[in-house]
Amino acid sequence: MNMPEHPAEQIEDRLIDFAVSVITLCGRLPASYASEHISRQILRSATSPAPNYGEARGAESRADFVHKLKIALKELNETKVWLKMTVRARLVGSEWVDPAIEECRQLSRILNASIRTARRNM
DSSP states (O other), rough: OOOOOOOHHHHHHHHHHHHHHHHHHHHSSSSSSSHHHHHHHHHHHSSSSHHHHHHHHHSSSHHHHHHHHHHHHHHHHHHHHHHHHHHHTTTSSSHHHHHHHHHHHHHHHHHHHHHHHHTTTT
């Protein structure tokens, strides 16, 4: 019998899938100085939330858990800005970026809810 995956595993998988989608998106950016700069920044911020979430899952306390989730959330917020920038700079079409922005927003809402719940239970 298949056991349903734990919600924390599902969130971690979504964060990993999000990072992979942004990695793929960066491969679509044109070769230019601006694209290279943005690509480095967005790759750093988009690939950070998944490992930070993994660290939060192994937190030593609720305060540590909240702190690590807040870092992941900050990186998602930064990624969203970089994603918007790629569209406004016309480096890539919105049809490539909009799904990533939507997933970023959903993941941010999930992490925000987790932070609120953890704070309430402190």
